[in-house]
Amino acid sequence: xxxxxxxxxxxxxxxxxxxxxxxxxASYVHNYKVDSDLAFDTARFVFLDTLGCGLKALEFPHCxxxxxxxxxxxxxxxxxxxxxxxxxxxxxxxxxxxxxMIRWLDFNDCWLAAEWGHPSDNLGAILAVADxxxxxNRAGGKLGNGKVFxxxxxxxxxxxxxxxxxxxxxxxxxxKVGLDHVVLVKVASTAVVSKMLGLTEAQTRDAISQAWVxxxxxxxYRHSPNTMSRKSWAAGDACxxxxxxxxxxxxxEGGMTTVLSAxxxxxxxxxxxxxxxxxxxxxGSYVMENVLFKVSYPAEFxxxxxxxxxxxxxxxxxxxxxxxxxxxxVTNRTHEACIRIIDKQLKPMxxxxxxxxxxxYMVATMFVFNRLExxxxxxxxxxxxxxxxESLRKRxxxxxxxQFTADYHDPEKRTIANxxxxxLNDGTTLEEEVVEAPLGHKLRREEAKPEILAxxxxxxxxxxxxxxVKELVDxxxxxxxxxxxxxxxxxxxxxKQ
Numbered sequence: 001x002x003x004x005x006x007x008x009x010x011x012x013x014x015x016x017x018x019x020x021x022x023x024x025x026a027s028y029v030h031n032y033k034v035d036s037d038l039a040f041d042t043a044r045f046v047f048l049d050t051l052g053c054g055l056k057a058l059e060f061p062h063c064x065x066x067x068x069x070x071x072x073x074x075x076x077x078x079x080x081x082x083x084x085x086x087x088x089x090x091x092x093x094x095x096x097x098x099x100x101m102i103r104w105l106d107f108n109d110c111w112l113a114a115e116w117g118h119p120s121d122n123l124g125a126i127l128a129v130a131d132x133x134x135x136x137n138r139a140g141g142k143l144g145n146g147k148v149f150x151x152x153x154x155x156x157x158x159x160x161x162x163x164x165x166x167x168x169x170x171x172x173x174x175x176k177v178g179l180d181h182v183v184l185v186k187v188a189s190t191a192v193v194s195k196m197l198g199l200t201e202a203q204t205r206d207a208i209s210q211a212w213v214x215x216x217x218x219x220x221y222r223h224s225p226n227t228m229s230r231k232s233w234a235a236g237d238a239c240x241x242x243x244x245x246x247x248x249x250x251x252x253e254g255g256m257t258t259v260l261s262a263x264x265x266x267x268x269x270x271x272x273x274x275x276x277x278x279x280x281x282x283x284g285s286y287v288m289e290n291v292l293f294k295v296s297y298p299a300e301f302x303x304x305x306x307x308x309x310x311x312x313x314x315x316x317x318x319x320x321x322x323x324x325x326x327x328x329x330v331t332n333r334t335h336e337a338c339i340r341i342i343d344k345q346l347k348p349m350x351x352x353x354x355x356x357x358x359x360x361y362m363v364a365t366m367f368v369f370n371r372l373e374x375x376x377x378x379x380x381x382x383x384x385x386x387x388x389x390e391s392l393r394k395r396x397x398x399x400x401x402x403q404f405t406a407d408y409h410d411p412e413k414r415t416i417a418n419x420x421x422x423x424l425n426d427g428t429t430l431e432e433e434v435v436e437a438p439l440g441h442k443l444r445r446e447e448a449k450p451e452i453l454a455x456x457x458x459x460x461x462x463x464x465x466x467x468x469v470k471e472l473v474d475x476x477x478x479x480x481x482x483x484x485x486x487x488x489x490x491x492x493x494x495x496k497q
Contacts, residue, residue, distance in 0.1 A: 052459035054101035083494035099124025100236030124239035166287030206255025293440030
């Protein structure tokens with residue numbers, strides 16, 4: 001046999017390098033130690049507030065009809081328990097259930113930048129997996145290296161999921177290419193859940209790549225003429241897919257090294273007009289430290305300061321012996337994102353999803369009824385059927401203030417300003433009412449904390465007796481005791497038989 005010339009033998013190919021965006025994300029999840037007391041303290045309030053928002057959503061049949069097992073009556077041994085219900089499900093469906101509840105009423109935390117979103121949506125995946133892993137391991141399993149998670153572990157996972165979603169959102173607008181922000185929920189949840197399941201850093205890279213290649217949701221369900229309830233369960237869908245992808249990788253599925261950057265077929269070319277992601281800062285704990293709480297109103301966040309301004313104006317009107325009936329028109333000086341997302345002055349209000357994403361409807365409801373509650377968005381409600389609300393809605397116009405837009409994007413300010421000028425039927429024009437930072441903003445965090453806890457307590461009330469409500473509120477107020485508690489034992493406090 002002829003001897004092969006060594007020059008004719010191909011050298012082994014070098015291992016392919018993952019896109020650095022994926023490598024950085026996986027490294028952060030596996031190697032970064034969160035040591036910010038502010039981040040953990042804020043995460044505790046986010047945790048309580050998010051669970052409360054999920055419980056509040058259970059009062060709405062449009063939400064509850066989507067919850068539970070696929071096959072009625074199915075219970076998964078050692079599965080994820082869904083707070084406020086008797087369901088015990090596999091972690092994939094559990095992530096959908098918890099994620100859909102959390103997001104249903106648009107009342108959980110918020111992050112506003114080039115892309116908007118709600119980082120606490122990730123709790124759907126995080127809590128579902130932490131609960132399932134803990135129950136399984138307590139029963140002798142070896143998931144995630146046999147760990148039983150503490151609540152502090154959940155808070156740390158939340159901090160990291162917030163950071164991934166929020167840091168990508170700072171400079172990269174997915175809405176401008178027609179994609180919904182829940183793609184970032186899916187990516188962030190995939191990253192943190194991978195580590196929770198005991199995957200290696202290399203496997204986490206694989207899982208993250210699967211999240212980027214997965215079909216991404218279009219924003220059309222958030223905008224007229226297609227506005228509909230899918231916007232309320234889109235984050236639950238993202239949580240469900242994240243957990244499912246992680247479990248596939250745990251069973252040996254690989255990844256795609258250049259899923260973002262591959263010419264023609266990568267995410268950038270297919271979904272992002274060929275543009276690569278920009279990053280303002282490295283991953284740390286910035287997002288959790290600066291996240292926005294929805295304290296006062298279950299409303300799309302860009303409207304929060306406008307609603308607060310309307311409430312202040314109502315007091316002035318009352319002092320003048322006037323009311324909403326005396327308003328001729330209103331001008332809202334605002335930021336560009338408000339106009340792009342929720343300026344729907346003359347568009348029809350066909351359903352709940354239209355109303356809770358229309359700044360004119362929300363402001364008009366506040367002027368007419370001096371309130372804005374989740375029930376004000378439902379078909380047939382007092383607000384939805386009010387001729388005065390509908391008439392006034394069409395007389396509220398938005399104009400952009402470039403400085404408000406600049407302040408919105410300024411990392412040192414991050415304000416969400418709205419300013420209302422009301423003109424009355426008698427020709428009187430009231431002094432403009434300006435609100436730059438809503439109650440849930442970092443600049444007003446200490447002012448907001450008692451209100452966040454009061455909101456949480458209100459959301460617990462319809463589901464549990466006074467003793468259980470007190471137990472949960474006291475536990476939420478005791479950071480060390482809460483953080484040291486096993487996740488499955490904590491979740492059991494929310495279970496209803």
